Amino acid sequence: MNGNPTVEVCFSPKLYSYKLTKGSFTTVVVDILRATTSICAAFDHGVKEIIPVSGLDEAEEMKRKGYFVACERNGEIIDFADIGNSVSDFIRDDLKGQTVVFSTTNGTKTINMARDAEEVLIGSFVNLQSLAEYLISKGENVVIFCAAWKNLFNLEDTVFSGALAEILLSHGFQTVCDSALAAIDLWNVAHSDLKNYLAKSSHRNRLKHLVSDEDFIYTVTLNSTSVVPKLNGEKLELRIY
Amino acid sequence: MNGNPTVEVCFSPKLYSYKLTKGSFTTVVVDILRATTSICAAFDHGVKEIIPVSGLDEAEEMKRKGYFVACERNGEIIDFADIGNSVSDFIRDDLKGQTVVFSTTNGTKTINMARDAEEVLIGSFVNLQSLAEYLISKGENVVIFCAAWKNLFNLEDTVFSGALAEILLSHGFQTVCDSALAAIDLWNVAHSDLKNYLAKSSHRNRLKHLVSDEDFIYTVTLNSTSVVPKLNGEKLELRIY
Numbered sequence: 001m002n003g004n005p006t007v008e009v010c011f012s013p014k015l016y017s018y019k020l021t022k023g024s025f026t027t028v029v030v031d032i033l034r035a036t037t038s039i040c041a042a043f044d045h046g047v048k049e050i051i052p053v054s055g056l057d058e059a060e061e062m063k064r065k066g067y068f069v070a071c072e073r074n075g076e077i078i079d080f081a082d083i084g085n086s087v088s089d090f091i092r093d094d095l096k097g098q099t100v101v102f103s104t105t106n107g108t109k110t111i112n113m114a115r116d117a118e119e120v121l122i123g124s125f126v127n128l129q130s131l132a133e134y135l136i137s138k139g140e141n142v143v144i145f146c147a148a149w150k151n152l153f154n155l156e157d158t159v160f161s162g163a164l165a166e167i168l169l170s171h172g173f174q175t176v177c178d179s180a181l182a183a184i185d186l187w188n189v190a191h192s193d194l195k196n197y198l199a200k201s202s203h204r205n206r207l208k209h210l211v212s213d214e215d216f217i218y219t220v221t222l223n224s225t226s227v228v229p230k231l232n233g234e235k236l237e238l239r240i241y
Numbered sequence: 242m243n244g245n246p247t248v249e250v251c252f253s254p255k256l257y258s259y260k261l262t263k264g265s266f267t268t269v270v271v272d273i274l275r276a277t278t279s280i281c282a283a284f285d286h287g288v289k290e291i292i293p294v295s296g297l298d299e300a301e302e303m304k305r306k307g308y309f310v311a312c313e314r315n316g317e318i319i320d321f322a323d324i325g326n327s328v329s330d331f332i333r334d335d336l337k338g339q340t341v342v343f344s345t346t347n348g349t350k351t352i353n354m355a356r357d358a359e360e361v362l363i364g365s366f367v368n369l370q371s372l373a374e375y376l377i378s379k380g381e382n383v384v385i386f387c388a389a390w391k392n393l394f395n396l397e398d399t400v401f402s403g404a405l406a407e408i409l410l411s412h413g414f415q416t417v418c419d420s421a422l423a424a425i426d427l428w429n430v431a432h433s434d435l436k437n438y439l440a441k442s443s444h445r446n447r448l449k450h451l452v453s454d455e456d457f458i459y460t461v462t463l464n465s466t467s468v469v470p471k472l473n474g475e476k477l478e479l480r481i482y
Binding site: 011012014015018020149150151152153154155158176177178179181182185186188189200201202205 | 252253255256259261390391392393394395396399417418419420422423426427429430441442443446
């Protein structure tokens with residue numbers, strides 16, 4: 001390895017502590033179905049800030065304090081919450097300029113685990129290019145951290161990781177990470193027909209009755225927004241250019 | 242899922258406890274570079290039985306008791322051992338009919354972790370077809386368990402898993418496991434030029450100075466032997482047809 005920045009992909013929260021990247025790094029959290037796609041959608045539609053919380057107790061406490069709360073477990077909205085974590089839940093005029101508390105099965109836990117990174121960003125197909133451009137301009141080591149499904153590898157987070165890793169490698173980043181190489185190969189298998197490729201994933205099938213076709217098409221559409229959400233203390237905010 | 246047997250792939254020892262397979266199942270342990278390839282080579286060349294031990298202390302104690310000991314850590318032979326875990330270490334006439342104690346960085350620990358399965362088998366490219374035929378004839382659920390590299394996903398174990406999973410799915414097995422689907426896609430990317438595909442893997446590069454070209458070519462050659470090693474109590478033995 002020379003001085004070029006590195007890219008590594010982590011397939012599960014249970015593998016994050018074994019990552020090879022040392023020193024200063026940026027972590028991109030990925031939970032394509034659905035947390036990180038919905039976070040991008042929310043910011044794209046004017047939400048001001050999102051507070052990710054891991055536990056249900058904490059989410060319910062925030063609700064009691066008067067916050068607007070988005071909360072799901074196993075894909076379904078929790079009873080005390082205002083909305084779940086569907087993309088379409090966040091696309092509503094009354095959330096413009098507002099703060100949303102957000103808790104999901106896999107995504108928000110992953111965001112909170114990633115706090116060892118110097119900077120934590122949110123990645124999804126819808127903001128792929130803007131995210132990649134920011135990472136390239138920054139030139140720091142990157143860890144792409146898949147939220148997975150209950151700790152197990154999933155296709156949709158992996159294929160996105162491959163898309164991002166491929167752009168970074170084409171801009172001088174390096175890797176010694178087999179997960180990144182595999183993810184890039186899977187992206188190349190998938191990308192000409194991303195929707196049908198991901199339709200076979202176990203998690204898509206798990207969520208089929210919960211994710212509308214409209215939301216799924218939004219999810220697999222590349223670069224529909226230029227937002228790059230980043231963690232700032234306890235909150236996700238829009239990175240300002 | 243109907244009553245057909247299932248196949249699942251586990252990419253790391255740290256993910257094994259999260260596997261989806263329930264009830265009775267057979268686990269295939271995979272550590273292509275190099276433990277499970279070397280175990281197949283050893284049985285193919287007449288070794289009678291192999292005792293896998295996880296710890297160095299245990300291996301050294303077995304050496305003191307007079308056993309022939311194969312032992313490596315991080316790819317290099319340990320000083321008290323008779324041999325390391327290269328394929329070529331096991332291809333020698335004086336081991337015919339003998340017992341070998343075996344301890345490696347990833348492979349033997351994985352074998353010992355797999356003891357929750359009803360049956361534990363050893364898989365590598367060199368015994369792929371025989372192993373698949375046995376699993377098909379048995380018709381039980383299968384978990385393909387990659388030894389990985391210090392808990393991290395690796396390409397060579399994954400591509401083998403895909404090769405095996407693809408055969409099983411073509412014989413009526415089913416899967417709801419994204420790891421299996423990804424492994425099959427990677428096998429299809431790799432298989433027309435397996436040697437060069439795996440030459441890019443991080444672990445192959447890590448071991449380049451330790452794995453001879455001859456051993457590597459043996460490793461990526463399909464179906465050179467019909468041995469199916471299986472765990473029987475504390476020992477690996479040849480499954481008798």
